[in-house]
Amino acid sequence: MSAATVLLLAPLTPLAGAVLMWLSRRRPNVREAVTLATAVVLFGLVASLYPEVAAGGRPKTEFGELLPGLVLAFEVEPLGMLFALVSSFLWIVTSLYSIGYMRGNNEAHQTRFYIYFALALAATVGIAFAANLLTLFVFYEALTIATYPLVAHHGTEEARAGGRTYLGILLGTSIGFFLLAVIVTWNVAGTLEFSPGGILAGKAPPWLVGVLLALYVFGIGKAAVMPFHRWLPAAMVAPVPVSALLHAVAVVKAGVFSVVKVVVYVFGLDLLAASPSPEWLVYVAGFTVIAASLIALRQNNLKLLLAYSTVSQLSYVILAAGLLSPLALVGAVLHIGAHALGKITLFFAAGSIYTAAHKTEVSQLDGIGRRMPWTMGAFAIGALSMIGLPPTAGFVSKWYMLLGALQVGNMVAVAIIIVSTLLNAAYFLPIVYAAFFKPEANPPAEPGPAHGRGRVALHGEGGDAPPPIVIALTVTATLTVLLFLFPGAALELAGQLVEKTR
């Protein structure tokens, strides 16, 4: 099979999976087998592209012309490769987790859930492989729309309000700023093709470069740069697998991925470095890093805490990209992968606690580590990665970011990273401590809530979550450590990206 065929098959696979899921809607076992199989096939397809890309190849294919000169096309470059690999692999793990979670909590509308999940993944792969801004924009919008039914899943007043905020901010920023920036770019540069070194150099006056950068950074609302971050906490009304894969990996990473891509392939590092004030990007991102951490510090709801932590971590990537230093860019790319693994582990753990013990608040977690050792062990690893301590992946990416900041001598960025590390420690470590070392406040006297169907039968009182959940979070926690020990492949891809742009 040629690489071009694989490129087209990749986004079509989840679409075909969605159709099969709908056909098997009356038989849950078949439906969920289809989900898992689709995820595995998708990952296989994406992974099969890796050798060529790692060897410096750039498989590409064109599949439509929207308007004269405006084509829809895919082209895999290192950054997209990494993003596609991470998302498609984590979809397998999340599918497994979803089965445990959705059944364990007796969620309604499960078919709709799995179908839109698959559609969201199709859009994510489209974003990762986009060869130009138009294709990126098309799939970016598709991702927003495909994830809306997942956010509003429960259909309660709260879920609908969350869905409104989600859709309003994401479509609002993308149509109001992002699309405008794309059209202006088209008008100025005459092309929307991503190309190493950028397409705006020599075509846009300095003031326009500044305006465009602002339009892109704020227009790509999925990157959750303040003040357009509210959609992410709002999306926490969704079932946990959605928060885990989509709102810690696919959607938010699509945001920072797009920003990095625009910085590298539309502006080019040299153009930005030469423009009068790229500094502001560092400050805006730095502000988001610190402010979101401060808000996270005050959260009692575990998922909201994780959401604000995500907002903060995303801006690390923006900040690193804004430093315009090759080493920081390596850090940015690594952080896309590292944060994905760590944060999905944390969300899996939060969902596990909810499924097994029905606890959602941080203050309820005293002593829970003894009941749920696997879950809280994984949580501890994820937390270490957020803080950026060895032996986790977060350490590697933060290391490169700090090196990058020192390379360009930006002490403000160094300070931001250090302060934020302290803040991260301040809100994650107490949870881990309380879970393992504090006594449980009121241990349950009788079997847990009635809707733990599979769990109660399998594990009895006080056990960990159902096996699919435990397996999933163990896998992601292990990977978080493995990426620390063997960052080779990710570094290779990041290195290529940096090389090609200078």
Added chain:
Amino acid sequence: MISLHLPALQVVVPLISAPLCVLLRRGFGAWLLATVIAWTAFAISLALLAQVLSDGALSYKMGGWAAPWGIEYRIDRLNAFMLVIVAGIGALVMPCAYHSVAREIAPERQHLFYAAFMLALTGLLGIVITGDVFNLYVFLEITSLASYTLVALGADRRALRASFQYLVLGTIGATFILIGIGLLYMVTGTLNMADLAARIPALQELRPVRAAFAFIVVGAGLKLALFPLHLWLPNAYTYAPSVVSAFLAATATKVGVYVLMRFIFTVFGARFAFEMMPLGEILMVLGLLAVMVGSLVAVFQTNVKRMLAYSSIAQIGYMALGISFASVNGLVAGIVHLFNHAAMKGALFLALACVFYRLGSVELDAMRGLGRRMPLTMATFVAAGMSLVGVPLTVGFISKWYLVVAAIESGLWPVAVIVLVASLLALVYIWRVVEVAYFREPDGDAPEVTEAPAAMLVPTMALAAACIYFGIDTELTVGVATEAALSLLEGGP
């Protein structure tokens, strides 16, 4: 042989069918005839478009009388495209009409409904096809009178008042156009568009020519419901029978925009309209106001039909805005939006016709949980609604793209921003319906309803499919619009 007379047949065939509908005196017979005729007219329009695309503009002398004395039909890319839009919507609406009319209109009036419908179709096709300004006025009156009747046939008694309001304002508009035409005839001594175009440049300093221009622009503005001349539209669309709303929303205002374009670019010429008269500024301001006000008011409606009516006012504003740039990209945006908006509004109103057929109401509250009970209808509504918002890979995105490109090209950043912000307002009002239909549970006493009959559903879905298809494969629509825009700007028919 017959292909030579296609331009005449385009108008004559639906015209003759109107009295036949009355003679049939039976709802079903009249419907069958009207449907066959509507599809015939659609086929003729497609044949004409093919002919124009391959051979260029064609001229037809009605009854064999040459131009200054007889009536000339002149078909270039712009009106061939318009004919396809009007006849195509007519053909798709007719299959839906049978069930919808049977439910909404008393049996003894049904054949009259179809007769009026055919007259309205005749008039719209005639306005578009003719190359003679007085003939245009005659067809305008035919279609207007037929439309007043159609609106008045609405089941709600308020339809009568809506129809009367429409009649008063529509008559004022038609009279203005007639005064304008009269002034032009006084000065130039001709009613043929091509002759007018040749003679006006020498006379453009004369006050009657300028007055004629003003009268015609205001008259056409009333017909196309350009803000603030839109007051007749919300009530007319809300209380008209469902299929009439769909047909009028998708065609009548578009034909109004066509008339405006024809007069501005072909008869008076772009130089006169935009350099000697301040038309660009006027249309831009009114277009922007229409876009903002229409969208904002739509957000606060609880009757979904009325909501779409206000949305139409906003969308017409986009077209006016496109014209106001007087640039190729602006005109392409305007022309392509004629087609795109016809497809999406047609689909939306037909989806509401399906909803009304089952529920007997299009109030927002009544539509709770409808996504589950009428999945195909609501999926159609969502697809066409997304298109209205301008989501990529739908027709709305294409229109918006050209409009924003045209604005940026002219250095009008604020206009570009307003266009984009207004599409967010469209998101708000469409999403109110989506949320109610998909994420609210129906009341306990809500009637059990199922999907609308296939005869209604298939055309509705076809239009929604068109919203997506022509958002991806834009070769035909954008291609025709670009050539039409270029020839309009060059002047001359």
